[in-house]
Amino acid sequence: MHTAYLATTLVFALLVSFSGVGKIRRDPLQVKVLYETLGIPFKYFALLAACEFAGAVGLVVGIWWPPMGIAAGVGLVLYFVGAIVSHLRVGDFKGIGAAAFMLVIAAGALALRVLTATAY
Numbered sequence: 001m002h003t004a005y006l007a008t009t010l011v012f013a014l015l016v017s018f019s020g021v022g023k024i025r026r027d028p029l030q031v032k033v034l035y036e037t038l039g040i041p042f043k044y045f046a047l048l049a050a051c052e053f054a055g056a057v058g059l060v061v062g063i064w065w066p067p068m069g070i071a072a073g074v075g076l077v078l079y080f081v082g083a084i085v086s087h088l089r090v091g092d093f094k095g096i097g098a099a100a101f102m103l104v105i106a107a108g109a110l111a112l113r114v115l116t117a118t119a120y
Contacts, residue, residue, distance in 0.1 A: 005112035009063060012109045013056040015102070016076065020052035033095060038086050051079055059109060066117035073110030080106050 022030045023045045034040045040048075055076040062069015080103035087095045 020049035
């Protein structure tokens with residue numbers, strides 16, 4: 001199970017990091033979704049990216065310090081729940097897919113961290 005935890009955590013940390021980089025660079029697709037569809041002002045893009053970067057770093061640090069991995073996992077689950085709620089708020093049901101996918105992976109990484117934290 002430890003191998004599954006490591007693979008899930010590292011891949012998810014990369015996914016979240018790339019998402020954060022897209023927000024910093026104002027990737028056209030992310031601008032379309034966040035600004036045009038959800039109505040999130042540009043001034044919050046850096047804050048959203050910082051949350052994603054903090055989650056990614058926390059997941060990686062959590063490999064060696066389980067409480068940090070658990071905290072990062074909880075934070076990312078809440079982040080993506082908020083993303084889904086934001087899509088629902090504006091009636092963007094088509095846009096929920098990516099956020100739901102990330103939520104499932106965040107929940108999986110959190111569950112695996114909790115399960116492997118007690119194995120040591």
